[in-house]
Amino acid sequence: MAQAKPINKILTGNRLRTGDTVYYTAAGAWSAYVSEAKVVTTPEGVEELDKAGKAAYAANQIVDINIIDVLPGDGAKPSHIREIIRATGPTVRMDLNKPVTPAGR
Amino acid sequence: MYIYDKYDQTIARERVTEFTQQVKRRLAGELSEDQFRPLRLMNGLYLQLHAYMLRVAIPYGTLSAKQLRKLADIAEKYDRGYGHFTTRQNIQYNWIKLDQVPELLAELATVEMHANQTSGNCIRNVTADQFAGVAGDEVEDPRIVSEIIRQWSTFHPEFSFLPRKFKFAVTGAPKDRAAIQYHDIGIHIVKNEAGEIGYAVYVGGGMGRTPVVAPLINAFVPKAELLSYLEACLRVYNRYGRRDNIFKARIKILVRDLGPGEYKRQVEEEWQRIRGTGIDIPPEEEARIRSFFKPPQYETIAEPVHSFVEAQAKNRSFARWVETNVHPHKVPGYGAVTISLKPIGGIPGDASTDQMRAIADLAEKYSLSELRVTHVQNLVLPNVRQADLHAVWQRLREIGFAEANIGLVTDIIACPGLDYCSLANARSIPVSQRISERFADLDKQHHIGPLQIKISGCINACGHHHAGHIGILGVDKAGQEFYQLTLGGAGDETASIGQLLGPGFSSDDVVGAIEKVIDTYLGLREKPSETFIEAYRRVGPVPFKESLYGGH
Numbered sequence: 165m166a167q168a169k170p171i172n173k174i175l176t177g178n179r180l181r182t183g184d185t186v187y188y189t190a191a192g193a194w195s196a197y198v199s200e201a202k203v204v205t206t207p208e209g210v211e212e213l214d215k216a217g218k219a220a221y222a223a224n225q226i227v228d229i230n231i232i233d234v235l236p237g238d239g240a241k242p243s244h245i246r247e248i249i250r251a252t253g254p255t256v257r258m259d260l261n262k263p264v265t266p267a268g269r
Numbered sequence: 270m271y272i273y274d275k276y277d278q279t280i281a282r283e284r285v286t287e288f289t290q291q292v293k294r295r296l297a298g299e300l301s302e303d304q305f306r307p308l309r310l311m312n313g314l315y316l317q318l319h320a321y322m323l324r325v326a327i328p329y330g331t332l333s334a335k336q337l338r339k340l341a342d343i344a345e346k347y348d349r350g351y352g353h354f355t356t357r358q359n360i361q362y363n364w365i366k367l368d369q370v371p372e373l374l375a376e377l378a379t380v381e382m383h384a385n386q387t388s389g390n391c392i393r394n395v396t397a398d399q400f401a402g403v404a405g406d407e408v409e410d411p412r413i414v415s416e417i418i419r420q421w422s423t424f425h426p427e428f429s430f431l432p433r434k435f436k437f438a439v440t441g442a443p444k445d446r447a448a449i450q451y452h453d454i455g456i457h458i459v460k461n462e463a464g465e466i467g468y469a470v471y472v473g474g475g476m477g478r479t480p481v482v483a484p485l486i487n488a489f490v491p492k493a494e495l496l497s498y499l500e501a502c503l504r505v506y507n508r509y510g511r512r513d514n515i516f517k518a519r520i521k522i523l524v525r526d527l528g529p530g531e532y533k534r535q536v537e538e539e540w541q542r543i544r545g546t547g548i549d550i551p552p553e554e555e556a557r558i559r560s561f562f563k564p565p566q567y568e569t570i571a572e573p574v575h576s577f578v579e580a581q582a583k584n585r586s587f588a589r590w591v592e593t594n595v596h597p598h599k600v601p602g603y604g605a606v607t608i609s610l611k612p613i614g615g616i617p618g619d620a621s622t623d624q625m626r627a628i629a630d631l632a633e634k635y636s637l638s639e640l641r642v643t644h645v646q647n648l649v650l651p652n653v654r655q656a657d658l659h660a661v662w663q664r665l666r667e668i669g670f671a672e673a674n675i676g677l678v679t680d681i682i683a684c685p686g687l688d689y690c691s692l693a694n695a696r697s698i699p700v701s702q703r704i705s706e707r708f709a710d711l712d713k714q715h716h717i718g719p720l721q722i723k724i725s726g727c728i729n730a731c732g733h734h735h736a737g738h739i740g741i742l743g744v745d746k747a748g749q750e751f752y753q754l755t756l757g758g759a760g761d762e763t764a765s766i767g768q769l770l771g772p773g774f775s776s777d778d779v780v781g782a783i784e785k786v787i788d789t790y791l792g793l794r795e796k797p798s799e800t801f802i803e804a805y806r807r808v809g810p811v812p813f814k815e816s817l818y819g820g821h
Contacts, residue, residue: 178320180296180302181367181368182367183316183320184320200803221302224295224298224301228691236782245375245748246318246687249687250763251317253291253319254319254690254698256616256688256696256698256699256728
């Protein structure tokens with residue numbers, strides 16, 4: 165029997181007002197830091213993220229909502245280069261990059 | 270330069286008011302994202318990877334010093350201290366906040382600027398030869414007809430919902446510096462045997478996933494009837510262009526499918542119907558617009574200008590910069606300076622607030638307050654006295670924009686790519702930076718000679734890779750960035766589409782592959798004056814394939 169593909173996903177989008185890239189957290193808030201994203205590993209978890217995304221979109225808070233893959237293991241580390249760049253900033257302007265974790269943690 | 274009349278001012282002001290209300294309603298939740306998206310795009314506002322991006326129109330690439338200073342202020346106040354000049358001679362800001370856009374647009378309007386029609390399926394910013402009005406080889410200043418087209422196409426009710434976006438380019442010179450045959454409509458200003466000025470009209474060119482060099486549809490449209498002819502061209506497209514498939518919706522597909530002959534016949538038929546019905550510009554209005562572009566008061570200067578000649582003799586670096594970055598001016602004693610926004614290892618087309626301000630100062634002091642943006646992502650000071658060139662060069666050195674590389678291997682076009690753009694598949698800028706660093710040695714660059722490298726981070730081809738002597742296309746191969754090479758493209762009067770060489774290269778290998786291509790060229794050119802593109806056209810792709818792929 166074929167094994168189901170492992171699930172490691174997070175929810176992301178951009179704030180309507182500022183355009184900032186943000187991630188959905190376990191506390192149900194939206195954080196600028198990818199390390200604070202809630203990682204789900206089950207189909208039910210994905211469904212929950214989907215619902216949260218749709219709710220934030222309907223509430224006119226977050227736009228361009230996507231559920232994306234992260235690497236398995238600790239912390240939410242995006243697997244695709246596009247999302248790695250989204251999480252930190254342009255690779256050609258390191259001076260403008262943001263950390264994946266808030267300062268002091 | 271053109272100066273807004275009361276209609277232009279009203280249009281700009283009313284649009285700011287309208288969009289301000291729309292933003293307010295969006296933030297209050299009265300408009301949904303689906304309702305708002307087309308409205309913001311009509312105002313040049315995109316949502317990219319990290320933030321909103323605002324594209325500001327710079328009509329036919331002409332700017333005043335005052336406008337550039339305002340663009341610098343906006344970069345400082347609303348962005349992160351820089352802007353990006355694009356291949357459509359516009360400027361983009363990468364870090365814009367939606368709630369600040371109304372205020373930003375109101376500020377822009379104070380210097381007769383806006384972001385209208387920089388997105389959406391309408392007629393976009395008209396581009397033109399950056400040496401308009403100063404090139405010795407031009408038949409007529411292309412900014413006159415560009416401005417006429419700008420006014421005709423602004424909020425044109427019939428053409429505000431075309432099947433797809435629509436781009437015009439105009440050249441007044443036989444040397445095409447505006448890549449007109451890569452546009453939906455390219456206009457070449459010509460003179461007929463009777464000495465009358467008219468327009469050769471090319472229709473159906475473009476880049477993207479289906480690159481096409483536009484065929485000539487009419488060799489001579491009389492000057493007085495251009496707008497009715499263009500209206501007929503657009504009308505046939507608007508009627509029959511495909512709306513069912515976004516990839517087949519550009520006019521190039523319609524012209525290709527109908528065949529240029531049949532398209533031309535339909536345009537002629539439509540034109541005969543609408544000719545003389547009041548679409549064309551009245552002669553007095555043409556004269557009014559023309560008057561804005563009359564040549565400035567140049568001084569009478571005898572050549573040679575001794576101080577200029579001596580400065581070149583004394584300073585090799587300056588002489589080299591003059592060789593590549595100063596274009597001959599039609600008026601004796603003057604030169605047109607191309608400011609390279611391509612410092613070695615820099616980001617093509619990016620300029621900081623301070624750099625923009627310094628360039629605005631230079632324009633004010635040395636170039637009759639005027640500037641141009643080139644489609645190769647550089648800036649131009651069009652009217653510099655030769656006696657002032659050395660001072661201009663010294664100041665440019667201080668701000669890091671004195672690279673003597675115009676037209677050479679490090680004068681690279683690169684789209685924003687995956688560092689900023691939500692459509693991109695791969696990064697463009699870091700590849701351009703590494704190529705630039707690899708070929709930093711100016712002796713080597715001059716030894717290689719004229720060579721245009723153009724990089725796009727996806728098939729939409731904003732980086733003009735199809736028109737590059739060496740084109741680089743970034744693709745996503747199983748989550749990894751890969752780069753395909755095309756050779757033999759050109760965007761000038763000998764326009765051609767670059768041909769794909771073979772399988773792509775990894776990010777680590779692509780710069781080495783470019784070097785191999787260039788070494789192959791250096792090994793096979795018949796003499797140093799045979800340029801890369803000439804050599805490629807003589808020998809074809811085989812020697813390059815052999816050196817890259819071992820003949821397999």
